[in-house]
Amino acid sequence: MDDTLPACFALAGAVLLVAAAARRPGGVTAAVTAHDLLPRFLVRLAPLIGPAEGLAGAAVLACWMTGAAGPLRLAAAAVALWYLALAVYLAVLLRRRGRVPCGCLDDTGLASPAKVGRAVLLALATAPLVAGWPPIPDEPGARLLACGLAAFTAGIVIVAGKVADLAGTSAAPGR
Secondary structure, three states: OOOHHHHHHHHHHHHHHHHHHHHOOOHHHHHHHHHOOOOHHHHOOHHHHHHHHHHHHHHHHHHHHHOOHHHHHHHHHHHHHHHHHHHHHHHHHHHHHOOOEOOOOOOOOEOOHHHHHHHHHHHHHHHHHHOOOOOOOOOHHHHHHHHHHHHHHHHHHHHHHHHHHHOOOOOOOOO
């Protein structure tokens, strides 16, 4: 039970990938095409991004719930690398195109340093699972509790991102 809190942070990134894939099917393709950053051969692969991120997140959660430690490490590595790639992509997007819609969780969220930081933090939070920490609890109830707390943590990450997007948008600062 001591590892429940670290587990919820490690699993939150997986929950966010599943939520992102479910919320905006096809939205990634439109965003990547509009960004015009990638070579054409990679843009052609854009329709696979949403399903791939959802599958990676779902694999982490499924492995956690079933207690499959070996496959969990592989799936967690995919999620951590996914978030690192996202951080790099968002940093390049921000530098080249500015604050344009990034297509992360919705069609209106703008690329920002906060989103780059969030992607880096989610990669770092997921990385310990690759090394097998925290260990998967033997009790199904403890595994379910960690997933529930991960979903709650993911919700907080989404709300914090929305608040960060609002910072500095007031016409009259200080009011």
